[in-house]
Amino acid sequence: MIELPEATTIARQMSAELKGKCIADGNRGNAPHKFAFYSRPPEEYAAIFEGKTMGEATVNGWLILASVEPAHTLILGCGGERIIYHHSATSLPKKRQLLLHFTDDTYLTVTVQGWGAALLLHQSEVAGHRFVNLAKPSPLSDAFTPDYFLGLFTGLAKDDRASVKYFMISEPGVLGVGNGCLQDILWQARLHPRRPAVGLTSAEKLRLYTAIREVLQEMVEGGGRDSDRDLCNCPGSYKRILHSKVVGQPCLRCSAPIEKATYLGGAIYVCPSCQAATGLE
Numbered sequence: 343m344i345e346l347p348e349a350t351t352i353a354r355q356m357s358a359e360l361k362g363k364c365i366a367d368g369n370r371g372n373a374p375h376k377f378a379f380y381s382r383p384p385e386e387y388a389a390i391f392e393g394k395t396m397g398e399a400t401v402n403g404w405l406i407l408a409s410v411e412p413a414h415t416l417i418l419g420c421g422g423e424r425i426i427y428h429h430s431a432t433s434l435p436k437k438r439q440l441l442l443h444f445t446d447d448t449y450l451t452v453t454v455q456g457w458g459a460a461l462l463l464h465q466s467e468v469a470g471h472r473f474v475n476l477a478k479p480s481p482l483s484d485a486f487t488p489d490y491f492l493g494l495f496t497g498l499a500k501d502d503r504a505s506v507k508y509f510m511i512s513e514p515g516v517l518g519v520g521n522g523c524l525q526d527i528l529w530q531a532r533l534h535p536r537r538p539a540v541g542l543t544s545a546e547k548l549r550l551y552t553a554i555r556e557v558l559q560e561m562v563e564g565g566g567r568d569s570d571r572d573l574c575n576c577p578g579s580y581k582r583i584l585h586s587k588v589v590g591q592p593c594l595r596c597s598a599p600i601e602k603a604t605y606l607g608g609a610i611y612v613c614p615s616c617q618a619a620t621g622l623e
């Protein structure tokens with residue numbers, strides 16, 4: 343799943359590899375997919391793409407916003423996707439949900455796995471789109487200060503039962519953090535995902551803040567997590583601490599065996615010792 347580290351990596355690579363390339367033709371791919379989200383009919387994608395030039399790509403949470411100059415934005419990401427740059431037609435996937443063919447006979451393909459977005463919006467439509475959130479600060483930006491993060495907790499009612507996991511990935515949510523990045527962040531912060539957010543001490547909140555910044559930064563510097571691939575179809579070099587293959591293996595910090603559970607619609611991995619479930623109802 344593309345989350346902030348992978349989106350950041352792919353956006354950088356798109357800017358470096360694709361900026362200035364002219365689109366000979368582009369389309370919504372050759373394989374309809376139930377959970378591929380588009381914003382216009384196929385013929386409009388084709389008409390808009392033809393003859394346009396790729397501009398800079400930026401990031402909004404786990405979305406990649408690639409400028410299609412002069413007036414459009416291609417928005418990719420939002421779930422499970424492969425976004426791959428091809429130097430020739432020989433490596434094109436047989437089934438794809440978006441294809442851009444550039445005038446130098448290189449290509450960009452998007453393949454949706456699970457669900458994903460390939461929105462083509464006029465620039466004036468971007469800010470208002472339901473997938474886009476320009477109001478929230480990126481957790482790696484200067485605006486994501488300790489004060490900002492601690493302020494998110496003040497919005498919780500005293501009897502709010504929402505867990506740390508819900509707080510992090512849903513409401514209020516940290517932009518670009520999903521159930522993937524969450525695992526190592528909570529391990530680093532030594533917090534159990536089921537802990538009620540309202541019950542965290544000040545020290546725990548600050549530990550969580552620091553873990554968000556440090557773990558995401560490390561993931562970005564590693565070109566994404568080792569579970570995901572970049573624009574060149576290479577896995578990221580950030581080695582995840584908690585994932586399915588370490589269940590039962592010793593925790594890197596305290597040697598207790600890592601446990602797995604299902605919670606809020608996804609797997610959670612925890613060290614039962616470091617991430618003690620104190621305060622659980």
Ligand SMILES: [Zn+2]
Pocket residue numbers: 593594595596597598613614615616617
């Ligand atoms: Zn541990």
